[in-house]
Amino acid sequence: MGKYVFGVDVGGTSVKLGLFDVEGELLDKWEIPTRTENGGSAILPDVAKSVKAKIAEKGIAVADVAGVGLGAPGPIDAQGVVYNAVNLGWGVFSIKDTLSELLGLPVMAGNDANVAALGEMWKGGGQGYKNVVAVTLGTGVGGGIIVEGKILTGSTGAGGEIGHIHVEDREEEACNCKNFGCLEQYTSATGIVRLAKRRLAMDDKPSAIRRDKISAKTVFDAVKAGDEVAMEVAKQFGEYLGKGLAAIAGVLNPEIFVIGGGVSKAGEVLFDYIVPPFKRTVFQGCRKVEFALATLGNDAGIYGAAKLVLGE
């Protein structure tokens, strides 16, 4: 085992890179642009070039590098093969083999949401636990499942896609995934805005959120100020998410849920709304589970990618 490890998080517009020691201390981080043109064929060569440049800059012996971990958006199986990462232009190929050949170093790869969950387990909100469900409440709702310290990849790389659990039979608007009534439609940042608009349209009750620009932030700011309409919206959000997480807990029996993404900036107040419906509906044998906020923010991906290489 070497002294250093690289974590790489490939996004649609930029690639984040981190240099870590094997204890998980972040020694340096930087970004390069993601060149998605030509089927994304420049992305991995750009990553390899940037990693090599950092090795040279820091005067690190290549033999001291344990390897490079990489997370990317799209289904990536346990062998490091990606299956059509549409945002990057990628088709089907082995990220692990391709990047390893470019670098002459061991490479591990995984789906970005799963890799971020691993990062939160290692050095973030789930530190000290081995059975973790990470929930990302952003523009959409993503998830990553860690079982006994390892990512649950799923048979086609779609494990942990909890945003598209069906939670509402009466939905008439389609989700981005084309189904109706997905968890994401009520608990993502955009989902919360939808809930707020629907609530506001019901009557004329005065509320701080009755204005042109509604966001998840304005809703939870109003909740904290005691706004009744905003609290009704938060209650709906919490009912959907709490019951959804209870179902997940019944299946996986995790130790902790780690809540991240833009919506999680609202803070602990989220738990006031999520935990009661969770406790009401969860199987008793799976009731002993913690709730925590994610702490690594946008760095979760590079931490998790590095941890992929290091293993358990």
Add this chain to the structure above:
Amino acid sequence: MGKYVFGVDVGGTSVKLGLFDVEGELLDKWEIPTRTENGGSAILPDVAKSVKAKIAEKGIAVADVAGVGLGAPGPIDAQGVVYNAVNLGWGVFSIKDTLSELLGLPVMAGNDANVAALGEMWKGGGQGYKNVVAVTLGTGVGGGIIVEGKILTGSTGAGGEIGHIHVEDREEEACNCKNFGCLEQYTSATGIVRLAKRRLAMDDKPSAIRRDKISAKTVFDAVKAGDEVAMEVAKQFGEYLGKGLAAIAGVLNPEIFVIGGGVSKAGEVLFDYIVPPFKRTVFQGCRKVEFALATLGNDAGIYGAAKLVLGE
């Protein structure tokens, strides 16, 4: 690795035992009574005695026995420690260590539903797959989850308790688990009877199931005969189960669902009711999943217990 392996399935009234070769051929099977008195303290000594007697009877060299696997009802963690198996009178202790000491052989232990799922993966309805969700529709609804060929035990041994996923907000009758609206309340053998009684009480529409004794069998027999009321009941059953399995698929991304238990004797007709709501609500990336009937019946437990010892 030896030539033989024993699989033991401890139930509330009898213990099933099987002698297998390491390829999984069942060479012999038999039963002994489960003595639950005195905190179930005689159960493991009885098992040890019975295994030793079989070894002597068959003239097997002890060195040729790879080990003994055991499944029992209750939460049992990945280390083979049981946590209060109330039906057996057991408190908290290591099944693995206790039985291993009695036998002088390697022992593995797991929850009976999880172990039966492993059996169905190995030699039953899930043969050839490594990511399997087994669903047992009996008096209750149980489950077992196999990920990459291994049981998902969960942090407190309650992984795969899918019968208590919350699926109905409007339920006014409590489940055995004390919650309201669990999957088990609509899709177990008793749940199907409840649905049938509720449907029959709605009006006087003639039906073959409008009689004193309703069971899951009478309902599905009537479905096969084209009985409209029975088909309405089956449709409700399928809506609950199909949507529940879709949620599970979104979390785990399995290759196959294997449906067992008494209700599964109805056969393939179940899928006519389960699969359409499943397909309608499952996340597209997890849509490619097979449905099969369990094939090992009451032997799934001894098969899975033997497989526990053999590993992947």
